[in-house]
Amino acid sequence: MGKLRTLFLGLAAAAALMIGPALAADGPDKAKIDWQQFKGQSLELFFVKHPWTDAITPLLPEFEKLTGIKLNLTTAAEDAYWNKSSLGLASNKPPFDVFFLSMGINGYTAYSNNWLAQLNAQLDNPKLTDPAWYQYDDISKAAAAAFHLPDPSSSKVYGIPMSTEVYMFFYRKDLFKESGIDVNAITTMAQWMDALHKLKLPDGVYPASLRGGGLGILDELNGMVANTWGNTPYLKDRFVYFDEKWAPRFTDPKVKEGFKLWADLMKLSAPGVTSFDWYEATTQFAQGKAATFGPDASLFASIFLDPAQSTVADKVGFKALPAASADGAHTAMWSWGLSIPEKSAKKDAAWLFLEWATSPYVTEQVSLKTLASSRQSTWSSADYQAKLPEGFGNAVGESLAIAQPSIMYLTAADQVVQSMLDALQAIYGGTPVDEAMQKLQDQATDIVKQAGLYKP
Structure with a gap:
């Protein structure tokens, strides 16, 4: 079952070993969608205090500028997060539009309670997703399958992995x-x-x-x-x-x-x-x-x-x-993901955030600090591996390719x-x-x- 490692200082130190990023993935300006289609709206984000949260936070203004959507971020320690997220998901008007979802029994419980929005409609909508830019199939098959419910063999997507071990x-x-x-x-x-x-x-x-x-x-x-x-x-x-x-x-x-x-x-x-x-x-x-x-x-x-x-x-x-x-x-393997409440009134706008935050472009930047990319392309990137300790990228990429979800x-x-x-x-x-x-x-x-x- 998932567990948060209190490694913030360690991750920062590991990141210090790396030189500034030389990004290979295309930026969001290359995506063939209208990022401004929900301009003027706001989204409530509820995240665990976690290295991924620390890494994405400085990038949030980029999303706001790209989309014209205002982001309001709230965080909680993992122990408190479970109760708060469950209470929010069970309410008629969830207080957040995007939240951390763990694979395993916690994600399955949320699914069983009909708390999670199915994301296939957004993934398959050309007005919301440019598949060539987003490259969903680039995500580790094991990590992606962990958020397919009611079991990994299902084609129904309820979360997108973004931090995988x-x-x-x-x-x-x-x-x-x-x-x-x-x-x-x-x-x-x-x-x-x-x-x-x-x-x-x-x-x-x-x-x-x-x-x-x-x-x-x-x-x-x-x-x-x-x-x-x-x-x-x-x-x-x-x-x-x-x-x-x-x-x-x-x-x-x-x-x-x-x-x-x-x-x-x-x-x-x-x-x-x-x-x-x-x-x-x-x-x-x-x-x-x-x-x-x-x-x-x-x-x-x-x-x-x-x-x-x-x-x-x-x-x-x-x-x-x-x-x-x-x-x-x-x-x-085990992974955190991002998900959208079934009762959110802003599912499409929330999806734009998920698409951006878990894209190859943003994942490359975040993963320089978290060392926990869910995407195969990150680990196979020569530019990315050059910024890691010798052998680490190969070992993780090789492991990710042979991994199955621990469910x-x-x-x-x-x-x-x-x-x-x-x-x-x-x-x-x-x-x-x-x-x-x-x-x-x-x-x-x-x-x-x-x-x-x-x-x-």
């Missing part, structure tokens, strides 16, 4: 080099694990650091399980964990292998890993106490590259997950995730994999039965 590895270039290990030659998870065992590390430095506790582990663990699952089809609204009848699949060998790999990485981490959430795990790596970090969110580069927060800022390498199955490498539309998801965490920690503690996963299977079966989803 993928799950990948970070590593110490110096320690791998000193151990004679060529990271570029590693193409499988078996080779990666073998390399970690061969590392020659100073006292107090562990081969790995990763999450081992807290419900926030789900998305990252899903990246590993997606990798071991491979190309076997599954319903995208329940990840790989449940079949079409909501029967759990935690005893499937592919799922068990993903859990085992994660537990094996935990065994190579520092003592106390079962209490590590993102803060503890990133701190270990940033303080030079681990040779690798992850799999975890790409946006954590902002911590590791910031000398004020990291002692290894000049030693960090980046790698997409190596393949864990014969089908090749896979991972998972489980289940109201009792937290109960399932807690049981998943218990199984992971049990395997780490020495419980046989088959035994731990069978217990998880039984617990998950009870949960979906009680929810009325699974009826054997």
Whole structure:
């Protein structure tokens, strides 16, 4: 489930590594639409206090000049945002016209309550959208699908992704080099694990650091399980964990292998890993106490590259997950998006803002600060990659191309995730994999039965 990382200082520091933008995407003046068609109107924006918000705010006057639309921005910390946005969406006259929407259960709940405007009419209207300029298909397919509801296979669009994270590895270039290990030659998870065992590390430095506790582990663990699952089809609204009848699949060998790999990485981490959430795990790596970090969110580069927060800022390498199955490498992703309330009286004007804010042109500028573009063209741009730390753009772009949305539309998801965490920690503690996963299977079966989803 989505979570905001408090990385504002880190992102600013990472941005300082970059030179001024040399933009490749066409500006809005090239779009074949009338940007002034709603001149004189105003739009209320309600955003989370987030790096994307910080990056877009200085650009808002450009939109106002382009369109003649007045923008009024209100922000809230994430904890307060959920309640405020839900109350606003449920009202007959929502107090905002554009808002942050998270993929996953929060977005699905808003959809189920008929709070979200479907955006296909705006996307397909040539008076509102120039498809050649906007390039919707350039958005990561996984990120875009996460805002297709009621499930990713639907063609109905209810949000546009604008800040996307993928799950990948970070590593110490110096320690791998000193151990004679060529990271570029590693193409499988078996080779990666073998390399970690061969590392020659100073006292107090562990081969790995990763999450081992807290419900926030789900998305990252899903990246590993997606990798071991491979190309076997599954319903995208329940990840790989449940079949079409909501029967759990935690005893499937592919799922068990993903859990085992994660537990094996935990065994190579520092003592106390079962209490590590993102803060503890990133701190270990940033303080030079681990040779690798992850799999975890790409946006954590902002911590590791910031000398004020990291002692290894000049030693960090980046790698997409190596393949864990014969089908090749896979991972998972998570994203924020922008959406419009169903009851907004200004849907078309609001769409112009979404179109502008998530366009290739604006995305290039914002992503220099957020490092979280949802567009493939950003990551494949030579100009953009030249402004990033060596290897980072390639690793993220490669990860985005193999990512699937980390989605489980289940109201009792937290109960399932807690049981998943218990199984992971049990395997780490020495419980046989088959035994731990069978217990998880039984617990998950009870949960979906009680929810009325699974009826054997």
